Amino acid sequence: MKFVDEYRxxxxxxxxxxxxxxxxxxxxxIMEVCGGQTHSIVRFGxxxxxxxxxxxxxGPGCPVCVTPTELIDKAVEIASLPDVIFCSFGDMLxxxxxxxxxxxxxxxxxxxxxxxxxxxxxxxxxxxxxxxxVFFAVGFETTAPANAMTVYQAARKGVKNFSVLVSHVLxxxxxxxxxxxxxxxxxxxxxxxxxxxxxxxxxYIPIARKYEVPIIVTGFEPLDLLYGVYLCVRQLEExxxxxxxxxxxxxxxxxxPNAQELIRxxxxxxxxxxxxxxxxxxxxxxxxxxxxxxxxxxRFGVVGRSEDETTECVSGLILQGVKKPNDCPAFGTxxxxxxxxxxxxxxxxxxxxxxxxxxxxxxxxx
Amino acid sequence: MAxxxxxxxxxxxxxxxxPTEYPHILLAHGGGGTLSxxxxxxxxxxxxxxxLLDERHDGAVVGLDxxxxxxxxxxxxxxxxxxxxxxxxxxxxxxxxxDLAMCGARPLCLSAGFVLxxxxxxxxxxxxxxxxxxxxxxxxxxxxxxxxxxxxxxxGDQIFINTSGVGVIECDHxxxxxxxxxxxxxxxxxxxxxxxxxxxxKREGLEFESNIESDCAPLADIVLEMIAAGLDLHCLRDLTxxxxxxxxxxxxxxxGVQIDLDDPSIPVSEPVRAACEILxxxxxxxxxxxxxxxxxxxxxxxxxxxxxxxxxLGEDARVVGNVADGRAGLVTMRTAIGTQTIVDMLSGEQxxxxx
Numbered sequence: 001m002k003f004v005d006e007y008r009x010x011x012x013x014x015x016x017x018x019x020x021x022x023x024x025x026x027x028x029x030i031m032e033v034c035g036g037q038t039h040s041i042v043r044f045g046x047x048x049x050x051x052x053x054x055x056x057x058x059g060p061g062c063p064v065c066v067t068p069t070e071l072i073d074k075a076v077e078i079a080s081l082p083d084v085i086f087c088s089f090g091d092m093l094x095x096x097x098x099x100x101x102x103x104x105x106x107x108x109x110x111x112x113x114x115x116x117x118x119x120x121x122x123x124x125x126x127x128x129x130x131x132x133x134v135f136f137a138v139g140f141e142t143t144a145p146a147n148a149m150t151v152y153q154a155a156r157k158g159v160k161n162f163s164v165l166v167s168h169v170l171x172x173x174x175x176x177x178x179x180x181x182x183x184x185x186x187x188x189x190x191x192x193x194x195x196x197x198x199x200x201x202x203x204y205i206p207i208a209r210k211y212e213v214p215i216i217v218t219g220f221e222p223l224d225l226l227y228g229v230y231l232c233v234r235q236l237e238e239x240x241x242x243x244x245x246x247x248x249x250x251x252x253x254x255x256x257p258n259a260q261e262l263i264r265x266x267x268x269x270x271x272x273x274x275x276x277x278x279x280x281x282x283x284x285x286x287x288x289x290x291x292x293x294x295x296x297x298x299r300f301g302v303v304g305r306s307e308d309e310t311t312e313c314v315s316g317l318i319l320q321g322v323k324k325p326n327d328c329p330a331f332g333t334x335x336x337x338x339x340x341x342x343x344x345x346x347x348x349x350x351x352x353x354x355x356x357x358x359x360x361x362x363x364x365x366x
Numbered sequence: 367m368a369x370x371x372x373x374x375x376x377x378x379x380x381x382x383x384x385p386t387e388y389p390h391i392l393l394a395h396g397g398g399g400t401l402s403x404x405x406x407x408x409x410x411x412x413x414x415x416x417x418l419l420d421e422r423h424d425g426a427v428v429g430l431d432x433x434x435x436x437x438x439x440x441x442x443x444x445x446x447x448x449x450x451x452x453x454x455x456x457x458x459x460x461x462x463x464x465d466l467a468m469c470g471a472r473p474l475c476l477s478a479g480f481v482l483x484x485x486x487x488x489x490x491x492x493x494x495x496x497x498x499x500x501x502x503x504x505x506x507x508x509x510x511x512x513x514x515x516x517x518x519x520x521x522g523d524q525i526f527i528n529t530s531g532v533g534v535i536e537c538d539h540x541x542x543x544x545x546x547x548x549x550x551x552x553x554x555x556x557x558x559x560x561x562x563x564x565x566x567x568k569r570e571g572l573e574f575e576s577n578i579e580s581d582c583a584p585l586a587d588i589v590l591e592m593i594a595a596g597l598d599l600h601c602l603r604d605l606t607x608x609x610x611x612x613x614x615x616x617x618x619x620x621x622g623v624q625i626d627l628d629d630p631s632i633p634v635s636e637p638v639r640a641a642c643e644i645l646x647x648x649x650x651x652x653x654x655x656x657x658x659x660x661x662x663x664x665x666x667x668x669x670x671x672x673x674x675x676x677x678x679l680g681e682d683a684r685v686v687g688n689v690a691d692g693r694a695g696l697v698t699m700r701t702a703i704g705t706q707t708i709v710d711m712l713s714g715e716q717x718x719x720x721x
Binding site for chain 1: 570640643645
């Protein structure tokens with residue numbers, strides 16, 4: 001398949017690994033920001049090709065993992081109401097809140113549906129005028145434009161029975177929060193390629209400068225990741241700290257201006273709580289006042305209890321790159337994808353679930 | 367029944383219960399009275415008609431030449447009922463035929479139990495029943511006994527079908543996970559993931575550039591050819607829900623062996639690969655209905671491949687892995703970039719990823 005196979009070529013991967021090894025003189029800790037990258041790294045065993053001195057840690061870029069518990073509880077509460085059709089992306093359904101997840105709400109009779117695009121949820125609303133249709137608008141800058149478009153369309157068409165439960169988060173504030181933390185060990189970043197497709201990479205330039213960290217705009221295929229690591233190590237070894245964009249086939253400096261305009265029209269930047277990390281100022285998107293009529297929280301008046309993960313779960317530290325899944329004593333024993341203690345064990349993009357699926361046996365040996 | 371002429375023209379004779387009479391299934395069609403009788407006499411018996419069914423007994427009495435039989439059962443629930451490459455009728459026949467085939471059995475006869483939802487279009491039932499007949503003919507089995515129940519509207523999803531099947535064991539050695547041993551190779555009869563993606567595309571209204579058709583097919587014939595050639599088949603397993611990965615993990619567990627798969631050798635068609643990439647799914651976990659793995663000794667691999675490839679359902683057969691003397695129950699995958707990872711059982715259905 002074009003744009004896939006050539007980025008999964010074994011010989012090129014080995015050649016890149018050799019180049020990385022040849023320039024590495026000391027230990028470096030690099031974070032891949034996006035959960036999709038984490039998934040790809042463990043699925044293809046990309047990190048096994050790296051020299052021992054390079055440590056990849058997994059970042060907070062999994063929307064399923066960072067959506068706070070109380071928002072999941074609000075979703076479950078709304079989905080359990082009679083006459084509500086609750087639409088969501090597939091992998092949000094298994095995420096545990098304090099009071100169960102959306103799959104259990106469905107099993108108890110709630111009308112919960114998987115959609116592939118938020119516009120499908122709007123169609124559901126048009127087709128079911130007697131029902132209230134709610135879409136769970138989660139994700140990073142990648143899903144924000146389509147979600148904004150849906151609200152915009154709903155307003156334009158005057159669809160009265162549609163609303164969105166919003167929990168949008170932004171990548172740059174999360175990177176800054178990690179870098180500003182006294183526990184930080186991350187020395188370089190592989191920025192999330194598809195977030196940059198939408199937003200461009202200019203907002204990372206001041207971060208790279210301020211914290212003196214290299215930031216490499218990186219794609220999701222094995223060769224993208226290896227090349228991202230190569231450029232990052234090269235900068236670290238040379239003592240440089242700038243933003244580089246080797247993912248030029250998908251990313252331009254300024255991103256997609258139309259998508260950004262749409263986001264700005266519908267959403268405004270707000271403080272947002274991140275599961276396992278806590279509140280990060282100016283780190284999320286909420287509906288602007290003129291679209292407040294589409295806010296499901298207001299429409300249904302739901303109040304989620306603020307509840308933290310069980311004390312045993314270290315997902316917050318994992319999302320900040322301080323710990324790895326196998327550092328957790330509950331990993332693979334008291335915490336599994338069937339009975340997750342925290343969200344990083346739920347989504348296939350979550351670092352714990354990815355480790356559990358592809359690494360479990362290996363780690364038991366070590 | 368429609369005339370031969372009509373049948374030759376479009377292969378779909380019209381429903382023998384005229385729409386004007388009963389266009390929908392009523393509760394009474396399961397009530398044991400005249401309407402039940404009408405369903406049996408006009409739809410099931412004329413379609414599935416054979417000497418055993420024509421006995422109209424509570425069960426079928428079957429004579430066997432061999433003293434070893436295989437017996438299996440499966441229930442079929444699928445939405446949508448009709449999808450590219452098949453429907454619930456073809457599934458309900460092929461699925462049970464394939465379970466028998468995996469035991470090394472020649473499928474003989476099936477039962478068919480229907481749970482119909484009140485209000486189901488009679489025409490829909492008719493289409494499904496015709497598909498079952500066609501699939502049974504292709505697979506060389508007879509549907510010899512059956513049952514129908516009707517449930518209130520809203521208590522079922524149009525049609526549920528259970529089929530049980532009996533087959534005669536045709537090989538003199540045991541085919542079972544317990545015979546899988548280090549040194550065996552894993553053969554796969556074709557590209558994976560088509561059934562699951564065909565259903566998902568249709569169910570979710572996803573539009574891809576090319577249409578993906580289910581691989582739904584009866585596997586008894588291709589298996590019996592390997593048996594007839596005298597091959598010592600250690601184990602057979604058809605890949606259904608959970609895909610190639612789950613089937614191989616189950617066998618590694620029950621056989622107490624390590625199985626090493628080779629990702630670049632596993633055939634996946636371009637449309638299925640593309641759809642999986644878009645949705646964030648891994649094809650090794652996607653459902654199939656016409657694919658199976660064969661475990662044979664390394665020395666028999668070439669001969670087995672030759673037989674598989676000579677059959678229309680095995681043209682793209684490959685060696686996709688081998689059995690090693692490693693950790694019991696472990697399945698590994700050599701990836702496209704040459705590293706080795708673990709293949710694990712999914713906790714549930716694969717769910718499409720957000721981004």
